[in-house]
Amino acid sequence: SAVISQKPSRDICQRGTSLTIQCQVDSQVTMMFWYRQQPGQSLTLIATANQGSEATYESGFVIDKFPISRPNLTFSTLTVSNMSPEDSSIYLCSVEEAGQDVANEQFFGPGTRLTVL
């Protein structure tokens, strides 16, 4: 299975600033996903990032607020722009690997814990 690392693991930021989160995978993958997990909540998909195309954003998330880069098959970044305390959350990247059956599994990075003051 893919091994995924994220940087930073945590950060405390001032409102109005931006933070870029990096996601590195140890193998080439087509599909990468960015999720947000607010305290005590389930996961919410922010966007799907495929290499060579624009990211696809879910309802409620926009590119100006969460710009994503996907320069190659092993790396992606998510930027949280013009942060407010409501952006305090854990941000997770995941990748999809084709399973041997129809269930394509997702593997997750350790997450980035963001606190906005």
Added chain:
Amino acid sequence: GNSVTQMEGPVTLSEEAFLTINCTYTATGYPSLFWYVQYPGEGLQLLLKATKADDKGSNKGFEATYRKETTSFHLEKGSVQVSDSAVYFCALSDADSNYQLIWGAGTKLIIKP
């Protein structure tokens, strides 16, 4: 649309107790079903999965059987340990969701020694 419903937590058990975490789903097609686990301070890990009716997924002593007649995928373990304390998420994917994962709300499990 597709959805996943899990029993609310936290679930608190004593060590060696029997565990059941209920998960039911709504889907128009034939989804694949997953259980993910999130240990404190860590990311999510796939615990087990099942891709068709009557399949049983198993891992680390945990089991779940895909029951199409009851649209359920309950997670069970015969004897829990303190190290099983974590948040457990049930999820599904199928063609109707473009194979994106649809997540349950998560169930926090606390095991006391």
